[in-house]
Amino acid sequence: MNAVNSAAGRAPTSADVARLAGVSRSTVSLVVNDVPNSRIAQPTRDRVLAAVQELGYAPDVSARQLRAGTSRLVLMPLPRLPRGTMIDTTVEHLSEKLSGQGLTLLVHGDRKTTGTTAARMWAELRPAVVLVDVDRCTKPSVALLRRAGTEVLMIAARPTPWGDTLEFDQGRIGAAAAAHLLAVGHRRLAAIVPTGPLEGIGRARADGLANAARAAGVPCEDIAMEATHESAAAAASVVRRPGGPTAVFTYNDEYGALLHRALGDQGATMPDDVALVGADNLPIATFLRPALSSVALDPVEMADHMCTAVRSMLERPARSESVVNGVLATPLLVRRETS
Template identity: 35%
Template sequence: MTSGDVAREAGVSRATVSYVLNDTPHQKIAEATRRRVWDAAARLGYAPSAAARALRTGRSDIVLGVLPDWPIQHVLGRLIQLLTNAFAEHELTFLVHSSAQPARPLREVWRALTPAAVLALNEFPEAEADAMRTAGIEVVMTMHGSARGDVRFPPVSGERGDVRSPLVSEEPIGATQARHLVDSHRRIGYAYPDLPRLDVLAQPRLDGVRRVCAERGLPEPDVRTVPLELNGAVAAVKSWLAADPPVTGICAFNDDIAMAVLMALQSLGLRAPHDLAVIGVDDIPSSALLRPSLTTVVRDTETLARSLARRVVDALDQKELPADPIEDPLRVQVRDSA
């Protein structure tokens, strides 16, 4: 099916079909004619060619999202959904590739797709970014990590050299958790995940807790690895309670880790917040169903997704980009655990 078929069905020229379906600006076409073209295209099952659109605009409409080998659970799944919607508002298609083995190598994927931009959740080798640039992919952005080797045109305002700030900073999350606890607790613990591949998220969150403790004159946070397994979580809780002075408030990497801490307390015949206050991150649906219900840091994922899409679109349009990370509104959902 071609645009000529649509033109014959609607009784208009092929140029009119092109103007209507591509929403070409500055064309005075009657609303009735536009409706006739859209109705004809729908009846015939016609959709404009992505290849032709790429030739016309000089770039594809694909933004390739590169996922590291992270668990794809509620929070990451929601971010992917909202990024898909946010890019669609800019007439871009967000396609996701997971790096979890045995997936196809990333290089094979972007060479096959020739995307307009690449948005990676975690940093990848500098050589990969250089290869993308050589192939004509001008916008390569990294949400987390040091972002060495990111390619962004034009250059980001205020940046020097090859090391660029990540698009999203996790440090404020840990700082928000700690601020919620420091007024009532003189010793803070941090529940660290037992998956090393999550260090790029966990380490800056821990840095935020450390910063607030230092600002308030508190000791360094007592960091314990907490697996999603009861015996390991119990061991961590016992260590916190046996510390000198004992830890009385826990900042957990996320809600899953916080739940493990709460289950460990329960198995020891203890309860939060009386014996150990606990605050998580993400506000996953089950956090409100626990007893005690979980206090947690809530991220405005929809605003974050829209801001990420806007940053990519601005880079594609050759606009100067700010050096600072994207503003990430946070709030504490206060419940019973802290």
């Protein structure tokens, strides 16, 4: 073991790196933090980096945060909804884009805590920004975080008067499905509303479909469905009844796949007997035959909007009023064979 790191169990420090590289601790800090315009000669930089590699040195992030009063962390508490391809892809792109801005995305595993209890837990990590669903926040909790030097960017169905918001109205997804189905001639619509934990978001999407149908003078009904083959068969029977809907918005592509199979088992052809439109544009939509039309949300667009909002929050004057409002994503209908 190298002499500068001989103490049993002791993590290497910047002083160890400095001794091994033959430089000052301030030089180590400038190199490790890649400080712009630091004018460190390349041979010196190479020696420091070689010492970092040899010793396995990692900067003490908590100490850096204490000195700065905050961090370069963007904290994202996990949403209450189950994670899926859309969320995972968005998080991946967001992490990459924030990294390009010198920020680090930290996904927080707690899904349930809300209000000031959640705010205190998040504030302990000293993030620069918390990016979170509005239902996890209250006006006092946002104020608590801002007093701690942390900005809060909420995802909400509509702008929130007491905090920075990116608008993400699930109803717009149902409305996009309705616009397409009405445009191709359907005059009896239905929406699948999932039971269980997804019912809230399913209801919001179904309401978007219903509102668009109502505006067009077209009847629209809800069909409750569990994510099982048995429930999908029952939903298919409701769709296939005399006078039933000629087109169904299936909440998402996974529920769409279940209903697609159940309708096929009952002898229905798509889109001749009934049209289907899913949502989220998951890979499964293209595996089906006929392939499932779907309302898509672009994860790259969502990551771009989040990153832009975070940057604008960090660049505005301290203690200034909330100013960020914008739309997180624009739904786009991807037409395939079922509609």
